[in-house]
Amino acid sequence: MEQLNKRMEVRNLSKTFFGKKGYFTAIEDVSLDVYDGEFLVILGPGRCGKTVLLNIMSGLEEQTEGQIIYNGQEWKGLNPEIGMVFQKLALMPFKTVIENVELALKFRGMEKEKRREIAKHYIELVGLKGFEEYYPKQLSGGMQQRVGIARAYAADPKLLIMDEPFGKLDAQTRYQMQEDLLKIWEKEKRTIIFVTNNIEEACYLGDRIILLSDCPTKVKKVYPIDISRPRDMVSKEFLDLRTVISDNTDLSI
Numbered sequence: 001m002e003q004l005n006k007r008m009e010v011r012n013l014s015k016t017f018f019g020k021k022g023y024f025t026a027i028e029d030v031s032l033d034v035y036d037g038e039f040l041v042i043l044g045p046g047r048c049g050k051t052v053l054l055n056i057m058s059g060l061e062e063q064t065e066g067q068i069i070y071n072g073q074e075w076k077g078l079n080p081e082i083g084m085v086f087q088k089l090a091l092m093p094f095k096t097v098i099e100n101v102e103l104a105l106k107f108r109g110m111e112k113e114k115r116r117e118i119a120k121h122y123i124e125l126v127g128l129k130g131f132e133e134y135y136p137k138q139l140s141g142g143m144q145q146r147v148g149i150a151r152a153y154a155a156d157p158k159l160l161i162m163d164e165p166f167g168k169l170d171a172q173t174r175y176q177m178q179e180d181l182l183k184i185w186e187k188e189k190r191t192i193i194f195v196t197n198n199i200e201e202a203c204y205l206g207d208r209i210i211l212l213s214d215c216p217t218k219v220k221k222v223y224p225i226d227i228s229r230p231r232d233m234v235s236k237e238f239l240d241l242r243t244v245i246s247d248n249t250d251l252s253i
């Protein structure tokens with residue numbers, strides 16, 4: 001990992017909210033690095049502060065303390081080079097698949113022919129060729145997530161943050177999406193930060209796993225994974241890794 005460029009550095013980040021019940025610290029002194037081109041998984045228990053951390057990394061929310069370094073420079077505010085894929089995608093219901101995928105490019109003022117070409121490319125990349133004119137409600141949950149991935153890719157982010165994108169899918173679809181996401185990433189590498197509370201998913205996907213503690217969130221441990229892909233979820237090395245991480249988690253995740 002040492003030879004790779006750092007895309008982002010999170011330095012001593014803390015976040016404290018003030019509400020009806022007084023002060024509440026969600027994140028405490030978190031530091032981590034994100035390397036160019038890697039598939040980084042952030043694994044932590046439910047409600048531990050993962051979304052707050054991602055929101056600060058992307059500039060949607062402000063930290064109480066600490067710094068975000070992006071490409072070697074301190075970064076404050078919304079970062080246009082970061083794309084997001086959420087569990088709830090908020091696809092535009094009255095727009096077709098292709099219109100949803102090209103929307104960000106339209107907002108940027110890109111001419112129609114060019115943005116259609118880009119949108120078609122990414123729709124094909126995520127395996128939805130032939131569904132360009134469908135509306136979101138005509139698609140399954142897994143297919144909608146594919147549209148979300150195509151939409152994020154089309155906007156050409158340097159860093160793609162995915163916040164529990166497969167959390168609501170049934171087990172079968174989830175496995176398929178994990179496999180397909182790796183294929184997409186291998187075809188067109190982006191730096192990905194993938195957040196999950198599922199240990200198996202983390203071990204299947206990540207180049208590295210950053211394990212977070214329960215609230216207030218701290219980094220418990222960083223696990224580099226050198227199991228070659230495609231990973232066999234019932235192989236000894238996979239199950240051993242899973243057990244090691246599972247034994248180190250704060251709650252049952």
Ligand SMILES: Nc1ncnc2c1ncn2[C@@H]1O[C@H](COP(=O)(O)OP(=O)(O)OP(=O)(O)O)[C@@H](O)[C@H]1O
Nearest residue numbers: 017019024026045046047048049050051052053197
């Ligand atoms: N604006 C806010 N004001 C007060 N507390 C907040 C705010 N946003 C988040 N929190 C609290 O911070 C904690 C972490 O929330 P967060 O949504 O980041 O968890 P998470 O790890 O993403 O959870 P999940 O796995 O369920 O998605 C929660 O206890 C939440 O109630």
